[in-house]
Every structure is written in C-alpha cells, then in structure tokens.
Amino acid sequence: MLLPSLAKKIIQEVRRLIDEDVIIVDISGTIISSTDNDRIGSFHEGALLSSHERRNIIITKDMEKSLRGVKAGINLPVFFQQKVIGVIGITGEPSKVAHYGEILKKITELLIQESYYAEQIEWNSRALEAFVFDWLQAKDWSPVFYDRAAIIGIDLSVDRQVVLGSIKNSANIAEREIWNQLQQRNHKDNKNFYIRWGNDRFMLLLTGHTKDTILYNLQQLKAQLEADFSVQISLGVGKRVCAKQLRKSFNQAERALLVAKREKKIIFDDDLKIEMLLQEINEETRTEFVSRTIAPLISDGELLQTLRVFIEENQSIKNSANTLHIHINTLHYRLKKIEEITNLDPRSFEDLSTLHIALLLLGEHPKNKELNASSL
Known part of the structure; x- marks a missing residue:
C-alpha cells in the first residue's frame, strides 16, 4: 500500500526534476499527493484504468471529456514486488511529457523500495532492542523466547560479551547518522550485534574474540565515529559470559562505562581495581x-x-x-x-x-x- 506520507515525499523529489504537474494516485483511483494541492482527494479515472490494466495510459485532450478527473498527460503504474501499488501521472502534452514517464516511474519505484527497506531495518532494530531488554530481565526462558531469538537470528548457545558505548556532544541528527552506520554493521556481521540503547548510548553483543582483538576493533570504531561525526565516544566492556548470565556482563559494562566516560576512552571491567570498589559506594x-x-x-x-x-x-x-x-x-x-x-x-x-x-x-x-x- 502506498501511503500519503511517502507519496508526498515522492512528489517533493520529482518536483526537483520537472516543472510539469505530477500526481500520485492509489489503486482505488484517488489522488493522494500532487503538485497541485487542489487535486488531492479527487478521483482520477485514467489512473484507475492504468492500475487495473497494469499499463501506461496516455490521456489526450479528447479523453478529458470522457474520463472523470483527468487532464492530458500520461499515467504509469508503479510496481513493487511485482504488484501495482499506485500510479504516477504527469500533466502536459503527451508527446512532450511521455519521455519523462519511464524515468520518473523508475525513480518512484526506487524511492518506494528505499522506504520499504528503511522500515524493515527500523523494525528489525526495534525488535532486537526489545528482545535484548527482555533477555536482560528474564530469569527463565520460555519457548516463545527461544522462538524470538531464532527469528532475530541470535544463537543462545554461545557465550556473549556486552559492550556499552556513550555518545557525547552530538546533535539529534548526528545520533541518527551514527545509528544508521551501526545498523549497516549489523548487516555485515551475523555474529555480533549492534543495538540502540537510549538516545545517547548503544550496546554491542560480541562473541568469540580475544581481548586484544576486541580492543583493536573498538579503537577502530571509536576513531571512525569520532572522526565522522565530531563526537566523543566512550566504551565500557564487560566480561564474556554464558548467554543466561548476560545481565552480569551488562552490569560490568555499565560499571566500566562510568570510568570510561570520565577518562574518555575504552575501559574493560576486568582492568578495574580501586574503581571497582568505588562503584559499590552509594x-x-x-x-x-x-x-x-x-x-x-x-x-x-x-x-x-x-x-x-x-x-x-x-x-x-x-x-x-x-x-x-x-x-x-x-x-x-x-x-x-x-x-x-x-x-x-x-x-x-x-x-x-x-x-x-x-x-x-x-x-x-x-x-x-x-x-x-x-x-x-
């Protein structure tokens, strides 16, 4: 289904390319977005035909008299996953605007795909965040818990190590960009997970690395984020534990992060000495x-x-x-x-x-x- 919010975004993008009026129509023939706001909500019979017949429909001046709500131009069905989800229409002399048609159609379909995959990534991100939150709280694992882990792709049979990261001096837009970069890492790495953990923090769930390797990788991550976004990144690292003791590693990472934020660097909990005692003081x-x-x-x-x-x-x-x-x-x-x-x-x-x-x-x-x- 093509939502009006996405249709409006498409219109804004297309408007930069051509001066002609453009409409986006849903599969019922209703105009849901247009460069001419007066046409939004009205019925467009030509677009309905284009949707039903899954083909381009050229509207001539003569057809304006026989079809409801149309203007001369061209209507093109927009496909997503081999289904028609809407129609894009360009107003103007058909012979002049026809050559824009296929280009604008492709641009529209690409924008729809981009929006779809962005929504999928966001959904997966929230599902992962919710699962890890429940993981940290759960004392007993139900069959549903195991099913959720399998859907997300988390192997509960391996040991895990929690890393907590803190982002300082970042604007909201920088935090979004940082998170987008971390999400991309999730797609490249099917063993370690990057999880949003509040507005200015993130979590890493690591497995199967030596301390030296973890330190090197975290140094690379810290340097890259600080260079790209002009922020201060601090990281606290808990110990490796079995999956059922994840809360223990999380608490250690939190303790290490408190010291890391003060010293503006990467701190492993097993390196803490007097700081370990001080964190227990109320x-x-x-x-x-x-x-x-x-x-x-x-x-x-x-x-x-x-x-x-x-x-x-x-x-x-x-x-x-x-x-x-x-x-x-x-x-x-x-x-x-x-x-x-x-x-x-x-x-x-x-x-x-x-x-x-x-x-x-x-x-x-x-x-x-x-x-x-x-x-x-």
Missing part, C-alpha cells in the same frame, strides 16, 4: 566523603590539576613541576595550599590516598559539572 556516602575531603578545592581548578598531576607522577616533585610547567617552589606552595584548605597533606602517603579516592569519587559529585566547566 550516592550519599560518595557525597559525604567528597564534602569532608576535597570539596573546598572544587572551585580551584589550578589546585585540583596540581593534585592530579602529583598523583600521576607518583609524588615526584621534579616530574610534576615539569608536567605543570611551573617552578618547583611554585609546586611546593600549591601543595602546602592544598594541605591548608583540606587539612590533608598530599606529601603524606595516607593523606594522599584519601585525596586520590576523593578525586575518583569527585566524578559523581553534584558540583562536578562546575569542575568540568573550568579550564583544568
């Missing part, structure tokens, strides 16, 4: 710990950056000063300032450990948006 405790330790520094980006570099350089005064491009005396002054503000001495191993944990927790602190906005 929000109230996180906030309270930050408030008791590092909160007074949040408004001072310079001191926070100094503390981070000091930790990254393993408390080396010389290396830290070089990285920060400051004099060693300036670094000593800043470290002393941090101690005065927090009552924690960054030159003490115990206090520095506390400050390090506080920095890691700071990513989830309510004031962190303020921090991210500053130039660190």
Whole structure:
C-alpha cells in the first residue's frame, strides 16, 4: 500500500526534476499527493484504468471529456514486488511529457523500495532492542523466547560479551547518522550485534574474540565515529559470559562505562581495581566523603590539576613541576595550599590516598559539572 506520507515525499523529489504537474494516485483511483494541492482527494479515472490494466495510459485532450478527473498527460503504474501499488501521472502534452514517464516511474519505484527497506531495518532494530531488554530481565526462558531469538537470528548457545558505548556532544541528527552506520554493521556481521540503547548510548553483543582483538576493533570504531561525526565516544566492556548470565556482563559494562566516560576512552571491567570498589559506594556516602575531603578545592581548578598531576607522577616533585610547567617552589606552595584548605597533606602517603579516592569519587559529585566547566 502506498501511503500519503511517502507519496508526498515522492512528489517533493520529482518536483526537483520537472516543472510539469505530477500526481500520485492509489489503486482505488484517488489522488493522494500532487503538485497541485487542489487535486488531492479527487478521483482520477485514467489512473484507475492504468492500475487495473497494469499499463501506461496516455490521456489526450479528447479523453478529458470522457474520463472523470483527468487532464492530458500520461499515467504509469508503479510496481513493487511485482504488484501495482499506485500510479504516477504527469500533466502536459503527451508527446512532450511521455519521455519523462519511464524515468520518473523508475525513480518512484526506487524511492518506494528505499522506504520499504528503511522500515524493515527500523523494525528489525526495534525488535532486537526489545528482545535484548527482555533477555536482560528474564530469569527463565520460555519457548516463545527461544522462538524470538531464532527469528532475530541470535544463537543462545554461545557465550556473549556486552559492550556499552556513550555518545557525547552530538546533535539529534548526528545520533541518527551514527545509528544508521551501526545498523549497516549489523548487516555485515551475523555474529555480533549492534543495538540502540537510549538516545545517547548503544550496546554491542560480541562473541568469540580475544581481548586484544576486541580492543583493536573498538579503537577502530571509536576513531571512525569520532572522526565522522565530531563526537566523543566512550566504551565500557564487560566480561564474556554464558548467554543466561548476560545481565552480569551488562552490569560490568555499565560499571566500566562510568570510568570510561570520565577518562574518555575504552575501559574493560576486568582492568578495574580501586574503581571497582568505588562503584559499590552509594550516592550519599560518595557525597559525604567528597564534602569532608576535597570539596573546598572544587572551585580551584589550578589546585585540583596540581593534585592530579602529583598523583600521576607518583609524588615526584621534579616530574610534576615539569608536567605543570611551573617552578618547583611554585609546586611546593600549591601543595602546602592544598594541605591548608583540606587539612590533608598530599606529601603524606595516607593523606594522599584519601585525596586520590576523593578525586575518583569527585566524578559523581553534584558540583562536578562546575569542575568540568573550568579550564583544568
């Protein structure tokens, strides 16, 4: 069935090619779209004949008197999967517009095919998304669940590994284009699946790869998406599990993604150490710990950056000063300032450990948006 919305799109595309009036008619003979809006909804007997007889119908001036709703021109049946689904008509002197006919007919049929396959891809995408959501929630698998997996093409007998991706700084149009690119990968890969997971996230279900191969492939994917769409891609990778434990790998990927978003890179859950423990701390405790330790520094980006570099350089005064491009005396002054503000001495191993944990927790602190906005 040819819908009015698609017919309108076809008219808009065809209008760019010719100046003559064009109509799209359904198989009942009703005009559903036209360059002349006054004709929409009216009956066209010539198009009805073209549909029933499955052939081109040329309308002459004389035929305008005997056929209802027609104008001189040509009507061509539009086929999809060997069935007539509508008629395209071009108004004008038949001898002048006839040579446009077959070209416009082919363009129309191509647009219909494109629309059909786009709808199929969208349907498959939504079916896959709904199935994986149920997969993550299900405790027992019913026969219907197995049937759905078979229809989608998912083998439930193999181990799976969840990867969660986050898209940052993207416009809505960029997200659609990113998703279109990921959908194309689904058509090329019948073992791994790419799934839309909300507006700014996506999921990959991987199977049968080594860690090095997964890292390489994800690095390629990240680089390509970031180059093509000017976005920031972060990826968290769970461990490989049997299909019935997919939720476990999903939770691991979520945990890894939290760290990946902070560091703007690819993080495997099995590489997490102290971060693994920190993710188990509830929000109230996180906030309270930050408030008791590092909160007074949040408004001072310079001191926070100094503390981070000091930790990254393993408390080396010389290396830290070089990285920060400051004099060693300036670094000593800043470290002393941090101690005065927090009552924690960054030159003490115990206090520095506390400050390090506080920095890691700071990513989830309510004031962190303020921090991210500053130039660190």
